Structures are given as structure tokens and as C-alpha cells.
Amino acid sequence: MYYREAGRLVKSFAADRRMLPLMEDRFVTTLFVVVVMYGLVTWLASDYIFSAILIPMMVLGVATLGLNIATGYTGQLSLGTAGFMCFGAFAAFNLIFRLDWMYIPLAFFLAGLIAGLMGIIFGLPALRIKGFYLIVSTLAAQFFAEWVFNAYPWFLNYTSSGVVNLPPFHYKVFPFQELTPLNDAFWHSSRGRYLITLTITIALIVACKNMVRSSTGRNWMAVRDMDIAANVIGISVAKTKLMAFFVSTFYCGVAGAMYSYCYIGNLDFMIFNLRRSFLVMFMVIVGGLGSILGSFLGAIFVYGWPILVTRLGDAIFGGGTLDTAFVENNSKIVVGTIIIVLLIREPGGFAALWNTSKQKLRVWPFSK
Amino acid sequence: MNTSTDSKNPILVLDNINLSFKGVKAITDISFNVYEGEICAVIGPNGAGKSSMLNVINGVYIPQEGTITFEGKQFKKMKPGTAASMGIGRTFQNIALFAGMSTLDNIMTGRNSFHKATFWETALNVGRVRSEELASREEVEKIIEFLGLQSIRKTPVSSLPYGLQKRVELGRALAAQPKMLLLDEPMAGMTMEEKLDMSCFIQEVNRNLGTTVVLIEHDMSVVMDVSDHVVVMDYGKKIGDGTPEEVMNNQDVIDAYLGVSH
Numbered sequence: 001m002y003y004r005e006a007g008r009l010v011k012s013f014a015a016d017r018r019m020l021p022l023m024e025d026r027f028v029t030t031l032f033v034v035v036v037m038y039g040l041v042t043w044l045a046s047d048y049i050f051s052a053i054l055i056p057m058m059v060l061g062v063a064t065l066g067l068n069i070a071t072g073y074t075g076q077l078s079l080g081t082a083g084f085m086c087f088g089a090f091a092a093f094n095l096i097f098r099l100d101w102m103y104i105p106l107a108f109f110l111a112g113l114i115a116g117l118m119g120i121i122f123g124l125p126a127l128r129i130k131g132f133y134l135i136v137s138t139l140a141a142q143f144f145a146e147w148v149f150n151a152y153p154w155f156l157n158y159t160s161s162g163v164v165n166l167p168p169f170h171y172k173v174f175p176f177q178e179l180t181p182l183n184d185a186f187w188h189s190s191r192g193r194y195l196i197t198l199t200i201t202i203a204l205i206v207a208c209k210n211m212v213r214s215s216t217g218r219n220w221m222a223v224r225d226m227d228i229a230a231n232v233i234g235i236s237v238a239k240t241k242l243m244a245f246f247v248s249t250f251y252c253g254v255a256g257a258m259y260s261y262c263y264i265g266n267l268d269f270m271i272f273n274l275r276r277s278f279l280v281m282f283m284v285i286v287g288g289l290g291s292i293l294g295s296f297l298g299a300i301f302v303y304g305w306p307i308l309v310t311r312l313g314d315a316i317f318g319g320g321t322l323d324t325a326f327v328e329n330n331s332k333i334v335v336g337t338i339i340i341v342l343l344i345r346e347p348g349g350f351a352a353l354w355n356t357s358k359q360k361l362r363v364w365p366f367s368k
Numbered sequence: 369m370n371t372s373t374d375s376k377n378p379i380l381v382l383d384n385i386n387l388s389f390k391g392v393k394a395i396t397d398i399s400f401n402v403y404e405g406e407i408c409a410v411i412g413p414n415g416a417g418k419s420s421m422l423n424v425i426n427g428v429y430i431p432q433e434g435t436i437t438f439e440g441k442q443f444k445k446m447k448p449g450t451a452a453s454m455g456i457g458r459t460f461q462n463i464a465l466f467a468g469m470s471t472l473d474n475i476m477t478g479r480n481s482f483h484k485a486t487f488w489e490t491a492l493n494v495g496r497v498r499s500e501e502l503a504s505r506e507e508v509e510k511i512i513e514f515l516g517l518q519s520i521r522k523t524p525v526s527s528l529p530y531g532l533q534k535r536v537e538l539g540r541a542l543a544a545q546p547k548m549l550l551l552d553e554p555m556a557g558m559t560m561e562e563k564l565d566m567s568c569f570i571q572e573v574n575r576n577l578g579t580t581v582v583l584i585e586h587d588m589s590v591v592m593d594v595s596d597h598v599v600v601m602d603y604g605k606k607i608g609d610g611t612p613e614e615v616m617n618n619q620d621v622i623d624a625y626l627g628v629s630h
């Protein structure tokens with residue numbers, strides 16, 4: 001590392017409360033976001049990089065962050081993630097399709113609210129039950145989503161195939177869009193969808209960071225670590241749990257909306273199945289419970305590993321040598337092994353590994 | 369030391385408390401007062417029901433019979449949240465810190481009742497969030513300084529030694545600015561030096577902030593030293609109640625402590 005905390009004295013509580021207390025961190029992060037993410041990447045990346053790598057990683061990262069709010073920060077297990085993504089995706093579609101004036105960011109926000117309300121409803125059992133049993137009850141959300149969108153084709157605008165293609169629909173991204181040089185075609189392109197996803201993802205990361213560095217996040221963690229003590233010091237455990245469920249499923253709902261609109265470009269409830277809920281849970285475990293950075297590391301790794309294996313295979317053995325079944329099995333084995341190793345050696349996941357190595361670098365070479 | 373407890377107002381009145389767990393009696397017919405501004409020690413052999421008594425006071429356990437009157441308000445069923453909002457702070461016998469959080473954050477959670485900002489205000493970091501956070505931080509820093517926790521401010525509490533954890537837990541209770549503190553064996557398992565520190569902290573809080581303290585303690589020298597009022601329990605019953613001197617000369621208490629058969 002090329003800079004450290006040594007000698008940096010924090011001179012006020014306000015400065016100590018900053019999202020990134022180190023000036024260098026702020027500089028590098030801003031530079032990265034503005035110059036790399038909005039600048040170079042937006043300018044140079046190919047359609048493949050946008051659609052198959054960056055957009056899905058960010059979208060899954062948001063879903064993982066959502067689950068992490070409930071599980072990592074508040075200690076409430078859930079297997080309903082894909083179900084809540086599904087609510088969000090269908091809410092966004094119906095808002096955009098049925099309301100002419102709707103804007104994408106507003107639709108995604110409202111989709112998040114609707115998913116959040118479902119989260120409160122399915123989170124109610126959390127007031128009574130804990131741990132393993134809560135998993136069973138959140139599964140209900142998963143099956144309810146799959147059932148309701150199957151049983152009521154209105155939500156799909158009676159599309160007979162059960163899958164709605166989204167890109168042909170007109171959508172607006174912001175007011176007075178027609179006055180800018182960026183037309184509809186741009187916003188439908190992978191570059192435009194990347195910019196939408198990136199902006200929403202950054203906003204959600206900032207909001208999450210704000211919550212966890214304030215009373216909201218402290219209350220979540222207090223309930224997670226010891227709910228009786230939390231109650232005794234005056235935290236309403238019920239309210240805190242429901243709020244965490246709301247925020248968690250809000251994030252999942254927005255992720256679901258982005259999944260349909262920005263990533264796969266269609267609406268299909270079959271995609272938001274239990275497997276996807278498990279996948280997001282693996283991302284949380286691999287990345288690190290209760291870590292924002294970890295949520296994205298987990299999503300990037302679990303989603304990116306099979307792609308990396310395929311690419312490496314292509315590079316080493318020539319294109320198309322590795323068949324998809326091999327890659328799929330390989331990534332199952334690798335991710336599974338990593339989960340087992342992490343659960344035993346480092347329950348904090350990649351995020352904790354990152355922090356440990358930072359700490360080692362800090363004291364190197366004077367200590368190990 | 370305070371000898372004029374009679375002339376003082378009771379801040380807490382426990383009347384005829386009975387508590388049993390599935391038929392097993394933990395507390396039988398206990399009544400006593402805690403007076404405003406005093407340090408009241410609850411003593412008794414293991415299993416006497418002392419911790420259960422504290423749990424009844426702040427609503428963790430609901431007694432089958434009896435009433436709890438705090439500052440003139442009578443309750444048949446106290447709730448932990450109500451107790452906290454009325455100004456009853458608490459530490460536990462088996463430390464109940466939030467293991468995944470730092471010392472600072474643990475003490476900050478103690479101030480949760482002062483944080484009125486809603487979660488969406490915190491998400492956007494607007495409105496009262498900043499001022500509330502900074503105000504709390506300032507108060508918490510005073511506590512950190514008072515308890516000498518500066519060097520472990522950002523350390524996860526799970527990695528702290530036992531004695532320090534007990535101190536952090538006291539800090540978290542103090543952060544709520546309680547009117548009454550319930551301390552369950554705050555000095556258990558500590559070295560002599562740590563015990564001295566802890567009893568100094570408790571006495572200072574009591575004197576300087578006027579906080580009423582109810583504490584459970586096994587070390588008699590500490591009890592004699594710090595308390596104004598002692599309640600003795602044995603097998604769920606009250607066998608002594610008075611000044612430390614009175615209690616020490618009480619035959620029942622002497623018997624209980626010398627292990628005379630019942």
C-alpha cells in the first residue's frame with residue numbers, strides 16, 4: 001500500500017464519522033468512479049463487457065447487499081431473495097408499461113418500495129421465530145412470487161409465452177430527456193443500461209453506508225448480536241427487524257428491476273427461482289457477512305468465476321474447448337469448496353481477508 | 369456514606385414479588401425499597417435469586433405476583449423497553465455486549481433513545497442525523513474518557529479482556545443517562561486492581577450524576593465499602609434489609625453465609 005493512516009490525526013468527530021476517513025481513500029475512490037467507471041469504461045468497454053460482466057455483477061452485488069442487510073447486519077436468515085427480486089421486477093414492468101409518464105429511476109424506486117412492503121409482510125414471522133425456522137418462512141415469499149405471477153397473467157400483460165421482452169418498450173430515464181443528445185436508442189444500448197445500473201448501484205451503496213454508520217445500522221447490529229440486550233437498552237427489536245427486512249427487500253426489489261431491465265432485457269418469473277436465492281446467499285457468505293465491500297466481492301467472484309474459467313480455457317486450449325457442463329461443475333466445486341474453507345477458517349469472507357491483509361501490510365515489516 | 373435513607377424518597381418500590389419457573393420458585397414474597405440516590409447492594413449465596421430480581425425490575429422476567437413501582441408509576445408487568453425509556457439502565461452477569469461491534473459503537477447504541485432520525489433520514493444522511501450523531505459522539509467520548517477506554521475505542525469488543533468488557537458494558541448503560549443502574553456482578557472475575565477501579569467508577573457515577581445504583585456483588589469488602597443499603601436474599605427469600613452494619617449483625621444473614629442448615 002502506498003499510503004497509511006500513520007500520523008493522520010482525526011481532528012473532529014465529524015471527520016471521524018466520514019464514509020472514507022482518509023483523504024487518499026476519498027481521492028482514489030472519486031477518481032476511480034469518475035475517471036474509470038464513468039469515464040474510461042463507459043467510453044471503451046465493449047458490448048460484451050457491459051452486458052455479460054459489468055451490469056450483472058453490479059445488479060447481483062445490489063441483491064447481495066440487500067440480503068446482507070437482513071442476514072449480515074441484522075442476523076435474519078432469508079431464502080426469499082429471488083422472490084423479492086421478482087416482486088421488484090414485476091412492479092417495475094407494470095409501472096413503466098401502464099404509466100406513460102413513468103421514469104426509470106422512479107419506477108425502480110417504487111418497485112423497491114413494493115418489494116419492501118412484501119418484505120415486511122414476509123418478515124413478520126421474524127418477530128416470533130429465529131434462525132432455521134425463519135428460512136422456512138422466507139421460502140414462502142419465494143414460492144408466493146413464483147405462484148402469483150404464474151396464476152395472474154395480468155402482471156405479465158397476458159403474454160402467452162410467459163416471458164415479456166422489455167427493450168421494445170419506450171422508457172424515459174429523466175425529465176426533458178429529449179433535450180439531450182442521448183436518445184432512447186442510447187439508453188436501450190448496453191452502454192446506456194450500464195450507466196443506469198452504475199448510477200443506481202452507487203446511490204444504493206452510499207445509502208447503505210450511511211445507514212450502517214448511524215443509529216439505524218447500530219440498531220441492526222445490536223439486534224443481530226444480542227437481541228435481549230438490545231431490548232434492555234431500549235431498542236425496539238420488532239421495529240428494527242421489520243425495518244431491516246424492508247430495507248433489505250427494497251434493495252432486492254431494485255436489483256430485480258435492474259435484472260430485468262438492465263441485464264437480461266426481459267421479464268420472466270422462472271428466472272427468479274430458488275436457485276438464484278441460494279446463489280445470492282453464497283455470494284453473501286463468500287463475500288462476507290455484514291460488509292458492503294464483501295457483498296460486491298462475493299457477487300463478482302461467484303458470478304465471475306465460471307466466466308474466468310471459460311476464458312482461461314479458451315486462451316489455453318483454444319476457443320470452445322471447455323464445454324459448459326464442465327465449467328458449470330467446476331464453478332460449483334470451486335465455490336462450494338471456498339464456502340467450506342471460509343466457513344471454517346474465515347467466517348468473515350473475502351471482506352475479512354481483505355481487512356486482515358491490510359492490517360498485515362500496515363505493520364509490515366515490523367511484525368507479522 | 370449515606371445514613372439517612374429513611375428521610376429519602378423511594379425511587380423503586382418492589383411489593384410482594386413472586387416469581388417461579390415452571391413451578392420452581394426463584395423469588396418468594398419479596399418487598400423492598402430502593403431510595404433515590406443511594407447505592408443498594410443485593411447480596412446472597414449462589415442461586416438465591418438476585419439476578420432474577422434484577423430481571424424482574426427491568427421487565428426481562430414477569431413475576432406471577434407483585435408490583436414494581438418506579439418513580440411513582442406502578443407496573444404489574446414491566447417491559448424492558450418501558451424500563452429503558454423510564455431511565456433504568458442495566459448490565460448483565462454474563463456480559464451482554466454486542467460482540468461484532470467496536471467499543472465506540474457499543475457505547476453509542478446505549479444512546480439509541482436520543483436518536484430520533486428515521487432510517488430514511490439516515491440513508492440520505494440528512495436532517496437531524498448529523499447533529500444527533502455528533503451530539504451522541506460527544507457524550508460517548510466523555511464516557512470513554514471517564515472509563516479510560518480511549519485506546520480501545522475502535523477495537524471489536526469480542527477481542528477485549530473480560531475486565532475491559534465489563535467496563536464497556538457499564539459505559540453502554542451510562543450512555544443512556546439512566547436514573548437508576550442495575551449492575552449484575554460488575555466486579556466478578558476481576559483482579560483486585562480492576563475491582564478498585566470499577567468501584568470508583570460506580571461511586572463517582574452515583575455521587576456526581578446522582579444515579580441510583582442497585583448492584584449485586586459477592587465480595588463483602590466491596591459491599592461494605594460502597595453501599596448505603598444492603599438487601600440480603602437466600603433461597604428466593606429476603607432475609608435482611610438495612611444498612612451494611614445492621615445487615616452484618618443480623619443472625620439470619622450470618623447463618624446463611626456460614627451455611628447453617630435450613
Ligand SMILES: Nc1ncnc2c1ncn2[C@@H]1O[C@H](COP(=O)(O)OP(=O)(O)OP(=O)(O)O)[C@@H](O)[C@H]1O
Nearest residue numbers: 389393394412413414415416417418419420421461
Ligand atoms: N430463565 C430461567 N429459567 C429457569 N430457571 C431459572 C431461570 N433464571 C433463573 N432460574 C432459577 O432461579 C434461581 C435463581 O437464579 P438467579 O440467577 O436469580 O440466582 P443468583 O442469585 O443470581 O445466583 P448467582 O449468584 O449464581 O448469579 C435458580 O435456581 C435458577 O436456576
Ligand SMILES: [Mg+2]
Nearest residue numbers: 418419420461
Ligand atoms: Mg446472578
